[in-house]
Each structure stands twice: as structure tokens, then as C-alpha cells.
Amino acid sequence: MTEVPKEWIKVRQMFQRVWGYEDLRASQYEVISSLLMGQDSLAILATGGGKSICFQLPAILNEGLTIVISPLLALMEDQVRDLHTRNLPAAALHSNLSQIERREVLKNLPNTRLLYISPETLLSQPVWEKLCDRQLKITGLMLDEAHCLVQWGDSFRPSYRRLGAVRSALISQKPDHHPRISLAAFTATADRDTTAELQACLQMQNPNIVRTSPYRPHLSLKVEIAWTPAGRKSRTLKFIRDRKGQSGLIYVRSRRDAEVLAAWLQEYSFATAAYHAGLPPQERRYIEQQWLTNKYPFVICTSAFGLGINKPDTRWVLHFHPPLTLSEYIQEIGRAGRDDKPAEALMLVSEPTGLLDDSDRQRVNFFLQQQQKLHQQALALLPKLPRKGNFAEVAKLYPDAAIALGLLHRSGNLTWHTPFIYEIHNLPNHQQKLKQQIGDQSEITKMQDFIRTRGDRWDFLLNAFNCDE
Incomplete structure (x- = not known):
């Protein structure tokens, strides 16, 4: 401009x-x-x-x-x-x-x-x-x-x-x-x-x-296999001990995971805490301040932590569990190395077969099953929906109407004239198209491809987001 x-x-x-x-x-x-x-x-x-x-x-x-x-x-x-x-x-x-x-x-x-x-x-x-x-x-x-x-x-x-x-x-x-x-x-x-x-x-x-490009040449990206649940914990413990005095973050995928891992690390005398959106506001503030002032060298957290919080000297981010999508991953590793000094991001993943530890696969499958269940309920509802309607009235009749209308809007078969009045177009000819879209799990597939790649990980990310260095 x-x-x-x-x-x-x-x-x-x-x-x-x-x-x-x-x-x-x-x-x-x-x-x-x-x-x-x-x-x-x-x-x-x-x-x-x-x-x-x-x-x-x-x-x-x-x-x-x-x-x-x-x-x-x-x-x-x-x-x-x-x-x-x-x-x-x-x-x-x-x-x-x-x-x-x-x-x-x-x-x-x-x-x-x-x-x-x-x-x-x-x-x-x-x-x-x-x-x-x-x-x-x-x-x-x-x-x-x-x-x-x-x-x-x-x-x-x-x-x-x-x-x-x-x-x-x-x-x-x-x-x-x-x-x-x-x-x-x-x-x-x-x-x-x-x-x-x-x-x-x-x-x-x-x-x-x-x-702007997310590329940070000083931030190294690594993915390591944790062969068993115990191996994942021991690798985490070694990683933290090798970085004594450095500030970092450990990301997990659920509130319960955060609390369990924090309790385990506290047994090893680490000053840390679990952070997630379910905590009272004053407790979240306290944990943030403890971390920002280096009283907690690291925090075990869900994706709720870090948004809007800036600590430039964060030296490392450890993903105890892999994120579901590349978008989540690139946002979370972006907490490290904002001062342009060397930093590292390590992701621990289950071994590929899942025979020794299929916990990562279970997490992905649980998410997909929840999403698929919502979509199937919505698909079954489509023939019953009025072609023109008031959202509040339709939602009272059909609890899953919001998701059904969202699917139609995504596929181009619905117009919102206002945030409350909708109109459906060409529904009978597009049921199959909607089913195909529901089966599209491309974002999760990209994350799995990133985990498996043997090439430069930054190149993979930049290509995925159509960015240059």
C-alpha cells in the first residue's frame, strides 16, 4: 500500500x-x-x-x-x-x-x-x-x-x-x-x-x-519416537534436565493429561503446574506470572496457554503429544525463540505400528469419531429442515440443526440472509457431495505426513502454508 x-x-x-x-x-x-x-x-x-x-x-x-x-x-x-x-x-x-x-x-x-x-x-x-x-x-x-x-x-x-x-x-x-x-x-x-x-x-x-512468514531459522524442529508410555515420560524427564535454567513449555492434548503430567513432574521436585481453560481465572493468572518471572521454568499446558502471552526468551517447546493439525503445531512452536536466539521444538510421537503404544492413534480416532458422529446426526436431519427458516425456531425443533446448517453453508448450498434467517439451495442433488466432504480429513493427514517426513521440516511447513522463507 x-x-x-x-x-x-x-x-x-x-x-x-x-x-x-x-x-x-x-x-x-x-x-x-x-x-x-x-x-x-x-x-x-x-x-x-x-x-x-x-x-x-x-x-x-x-x-x-x-x-x-x-x-x-x-x-x-x-x-x-x-x-x-x-x-x-x-x-x-x-x-x-x-x-x-x-x-x-x-x-x-x-x-x-x-x-x-x-x-x-x-x-x-x-x-x-x-x-x-x-x-x-x-x-x-x-x-x-x-x-x-x-x-x-x-x-x-x-x-x-x-x-x-x-x-x-x-x-x-x-x-x-x-x-x-x-x-x-x-x-x-x-x-x-x-x-x-x-x-x-x-x-x-x-x-x-x-x-508474514512463520519461518524462524534459529528454531530447530525435531520429531522423536517414544516407543512406550514410560519411554515418553523418561525422554521428557531427560529433555527437561538437560535444559536446566531455560524457560520452556510442554504441550499436551487434554486437561487431564496436563494435570497427570504436572503431578508426576512435581514428584521429581520440579516447580511447575498444569494450565488449561478449566482453571479459575485467578489461578491461570498466577501460573502465567510464575512462568513469566521464571519461578516456574516450564508449564504443562493445553492449547489454551500462550495466546496473547509473550515471553521472548522461551528456549524450548516440547509436545508431549502431537497436535492434531499443522495450524496448532505452528502456533504452539511459535512461543519459542521470539528473541531470535537459538531455540528448539521437540515432538514426541508413538511408534508407527501402534503395537507398543497406540495412544496417539487413539486420540486422533476419538476426535474423528466425535466429529463423524456430529456430522452423521446432521446428515440424517437434512431432509427434515425447512428450505427457508428462522434459526432459533428450527434449532428448538432439531438440536443438531446448527451443525446441519453449517455443513450446507460450507458446501455452498445455504445462504444466511441475516445471522438468523437462512435459505437452502439444491439440497437433493448434493447429499453425496456433503458425505464426501465429511470424509475429508486432510488437515489431520497433513500432520501425519509432517511427522513421517524425512526432509527438512521447515520446508514442509512453509510449503503447507504457501509461504516463503
Whole structure:
């Protein structure tokens, strides 16, 4: 982009005053410029690339409310807490708030610049009615961790598929002089297919696409076979002991795995803790601070840890279990080596046959079975769905309707006229197509290919995400 907003000096001054850094990165500058000019933006910025500032800074500079759609409660709380320490007017709406707290947040929306919210809460009736208030000025709609729309939008989080109709529905409730609502999506990982699907699903209008490479030449990537469950533990123990005094993270796939492994390592006198989204907010804050101040050299965590947390001197990331997808992997290894000094990422995997230890295979199969069960229930429901309908009414009649409608939207057989009114097209001729799509497990297959590759692992990742070094 060549055009620079006239208020750029003001932008830099605000950035320096609030965040304390001298200047923005080129990628941040480009995204912020787009949003200040009212242009849609798709920002694919490597982990640690400062994505949140790209929408927080324009939100502070603009008048009105910016809505930030976020998948994780822990991430919302982290970012709102950080904004409050900077004396910025931000709030989060989520299920953990009491009725009194929710009412207070909704009442104070005219004085709020950043509202963090999940897709499900955004589309709940009380919240939607407040956002549609003609007097409430809304200037931005930001989708954080946007890859979740593609990964979970037709299974575990079907509300994501309805987000494309949000902007036009909000604008239709505002006065004629209301400014355009900028739309932006932020993620650390998106290949060509994901990029195209995000643009289509969100109904982006000529978005400025900004992409940075996740490549870190100083971060070494290794995959090792753990032949037995006991071998996985002993390799972990040796890895940690060999890196005494270094800061790191151990990723596992479930809350229970985190607690069991943390308890085992504590028996060896390691100062550490299990971290996951099921912990109370104050306990999560405590663990984060213990790690950030090196009182805990490492933390055993699920994917809920690390989002929005920056510790540049993190020297290693150990995957006790392999992630399901490359997107998860590249985000999690991105916590290490942000100071551009040597760092390492080690993934432990079960031996290929599964005869000695099939735990990795069981985890993948359990996930696929859960997803397949949801999809089969949804497929069986398709013939019963009204061709035109109100989402709330149909969902009352059929509990699996949200997933069924998400599948139809993904296959191009459904249009959301508003986030609440849908229309189905050409259903009878596309049942087989839907079944074929449900059987597509390409993301998990790519992860397995990465584990097995004998070539350069960074080359594999960069090719998978259509990136250059």
C-alpha cells in the first residue's frame, strides 16, 4: 500500500504512549492503515507478530465500538486485563459473568471501545438486540484466531458459519449516516484454501491481505519416537534436565493429561503446574506470572496457554503429544525463540505400528469419531429442515440443526440472509457431495505426513502454508 493515513503521526504517538514501543512493524502498519481507512483486511501474521495491536490501536483512535470475536474465554480475559492495565475502555461478555456483570457490560457499551465476545454470545438475543441499537456506533468487526472458522465452523462451533451476515445485518439497523463497519480476520496460519474460505464465508469486500512468514531459522524442529508410555515420560524427564535454567513449555492434548503430567513432574521436585481453560481465572493468572518471572521454568499446558502471552526468551517447546493439525503445531512452536536466539521444538510421537503404544492413534480416532458422529446426526436431519427458516425456531425443533446448517453453508448450498434467517439451495442433488466432504480429513493427514517426513521440516511447513522463507 502506498497511501498513508494523514493521522499517522497521531497513530505513532498513541502507540508509543499506550504500548511503550518506538514503532510498529511493517505488517502492523499495513493492517492498521487499512482499518483506519475503512478497508477490510485479512492478516496472516506469524505467532508473536503483534496481531492484537492491529485492531486495538484503530479501535482506540476511532470513535465507536469495535467488536472482537474470539474463540477462547481465557484469551478474552487476558486481552481485556491487559487493556485495563493501560487504562483503555474494554470489556468481555462470556458465560462466566453473572447476570449483574452482563447487564453492566451491555449498559456501558456506548463508552466501550473494545468488546470481546464469542460467536455464540454475539448471536444471543439479548446481546444482539443491544448491538442493533440505532444510537450505538459500531466501527469495527474483528475476528481473532480466524482459522477456527474453517477448523470448527461445521462441527464443534457452527455459529462461526453465520458471521458473514453480521455486518450487513448490523448496518441495516443503523441510521444512514452511520460509518462503514470495517471487517478484519486475524490468524497465524492460513493456506490458500483457508484464505479463500475466510474471504467467502465472512463476505469480505476486496480485503487487503497481509501475510508474514512463520519461518524462524534459529528454531530447530525435531520429531522423536517414544516407543512406550514410560519411554515418553523418561525422554521428557531427560529433555527437561538437560535444559536446566531455560524457560520452556510442554504441550499436551487434554486437561487431564496436563494435570497427570504436572503431578508426576512435581514428584521429581520440579516447580511447575498444569494450565488449561478449566482453571479459575485467578489461578491461570498466577501460573502465567510464575512462568513469566521464571519461578516456574516450564508449564504443562493445553492449547489454551500462550495466546496473547509473550515471553521472548522461551528456549524450548516440547509436545508431549502431537497436535492434531499443522495450524496448532505452528502456533504452539511459535512461543519459542521470539528473541531470535537459538531455540528448539521437540515432538514426541508413538511408534508407527501402534503395537507398543497406540495412544496417539487413539486420540486422533476419538476426535474423528466425535466429529463423524456430529456430522452423521446432521446428515440424517437434512431432509427434515425447512428450505427457508428462522434459526432459533428450527434449532428448538432439531438440536443438531446448527451443525446441519453449517455443513450446507460450507458446501455452498445455504445462504444466511441475516445471522438468523437462512435459505437452502439444491439440497437433493448434493447429499453425496456433503458425505464426501465429511470424509475429508486432510488437515489431520497433513500432520501425519509432517511427522513421517524425512526432509527438512521447515520446508514442509512453509510449503503447507504457501509461504516463503
